[in-house]
Amino acid sequence: MHPPGHIHALRTTVTETHVITTTDLTKVYRTSGREVTALDGVDLHVREGEVYGVIGQSGAGKSSLIRCVNLLERPTAGTVTVAGQDLTALAGRGPRAGRELRRARGRIGMVFQHFNLLSTRTVQDNVELPLEILGTSGQERSRKALELLDLVGLTDKAKAYPAQLSGGQKQRVGIARALAGDPKVLLSDEATSALDPETTRSILQLLRDLNRQLGLTVLLITHEMDVVKSICDSAALMEKGRIVESGTVSELLATPGSELASALFPVGGEASGADRTVVDVTFQGEAATQPVISQLSRTYNIDISILGAAIDTVGGLQVGRMRIELPGRYEDNVVPIGFLREQGLHIDVLNEEPLLVKEGAK
Numbered sequence: 001m002h003p004p005g006h007i008h009a010l011r012t013t014v015t016e017t018h019v020i021t022t023t024d025l026t027k028v029y030r031t032s033g034r035e036v037t038a039l040d041g042v043d044l045h046v047r048e049g050e051v052y053g054v055i056g057q058s059g060a061g062k063s064s065l066i067r068c069v070n071l072l073e074r075p076t077a078g079t080v081t082v083a084g085q086d087l088t089a090l091a092g093r094g095p096r097a098g099r100e101l102r103r104a105r106g107r108i109g110m111v112f113q114h115f116n117l118l119s120t121r122t123v124q125d126n127v128e129l130p131l132e133i134l135g136t137s138g139q140e141r142s143r144k145a146l147e148l149l150d151l152v153g154l155t156d157k158a159k160a161y162p163a164q165l166s167g168g169q170k171q172r173v174g175i176a177r178a179l180a181g182d183p184k185v186l187l188s189d190e191a192t193s194a195l196d197p198e199t200t201r202s203i204l205q206l207l208r209d210l211n212r213q214l215g216l217t218v219l220l221i222t223h224e225m226d227v228v229k230s231i232c233d234s235a236a237l238m239e240k241g242r243i244v245e246s247g248t249v250s251e252l253l254a255t256p257g258s259e260l261a262s263a264l265f266p267v268g269g270e271a272s273g274a275d276r277t278v279v280d281v282t283f284q285g286e287a288a289t290q291p292v293i294s295q296l297s298r299t300y301n302i303d304i305s306i307l308g309a310a311i312d313t314v315g316g317l318q319v320g321r322m323r324i325e326l327p328g329r330y331e332d333n334v335v336p337i338g339f340l341r342e343q344g345l346h347i348d349v350l351n352e353e354p355l356l357v358k359e360g361a362k
């Protein structure tokens, strides 16, 4: 169920494999007689093998969402399915279901903002911890931990203690530990927020590499658009406990009015003078392949400046947004703008307002 105004760029079809699905997920916290609705009917669909970013302001409900996905937090209502298993159905249903839930959780790795390492244990022993809980033998634990430390580039730190590591190295340990149970899915709650920009880049690169090498699906939560921009295949925008936009990055780009697309691909550019009309053109597929802009220029004998553009190719078709400037005010450009709309393009006139004010004043 999408709330009104939801922009869902991604047309979900039954043939797609979703490794994480939430349906009408709701979380209400009750503390000392007060109720806070942190999640208000969230439908999330994360496809197998993708990096999916959830972005939103502080308090939007991002952490609540990720904690409900692995049932660290019990949802108030709704369902969570991970790798085909309905986790919500297992929660609180006796010891047998409890065991199954723990096993299912073992298939979900979690990375935290503040690493959550045990300071009294060595790096290797931190990575071995989830394997101890799973009952893996000592020899196998050690083999697995060293393999994972190699994967995250920390072989030489196996015997070190967390206090002897940099923030980036600590997070690498956190990631190795999250991978110990061979998860299909990795959840990350602000994994890079405590790191400097360069370390952030290297950790994001590591997550991307793991995603590609291991086919690991990554669901990450962030409040930084740059994180989404650098590694996400899909993204969702959360506001007040709801997902208000979602889709693949390319699909969002082709969605008129998408806030995420504007933030991800700012097409920038201001009008170069008062007597100019600035128009944002969103195009998808067929329309993009036609040389519409040059046709417009020839048909109406006008000079068009391109102020900015963001274009991507999805399934062999171009999608994108372009900001162009036409000479003259809006009233002089009604016909050319009508022409663009006839070509199947979505058009937003940016500096339309002054004209309306002027008309109103007449």
Ligand SMILES: Nc1ncnc2c1ncn2[C@@H]1O[C@H](COP(=O)(O)OP(=O)(O)OP(=O)(O)O)[C@@H](O)[C@H]1O
Binding pocket: 029, 030, 031, 036, 037, 038, 056, 057, 058, 059, 060, 061, 062, 063, 064, 065, 223
């Ligand atoms: N354990 C809790 N008990 C009561 N209220 C909570 C609890 N955890 C979160 N909340 C409330 O739920 C809402 C959503 O919080 P949440 O931590 O999910 O947001 P967030 O998007 O992760 O924010 P941030 O970017 O600051 O981490 C907030 O109003 C918060 O105060």
Ligand SMILES: [Mg+2]
Binding pocket: 062, 063, 064
């Ligand atoms: Mg949070």
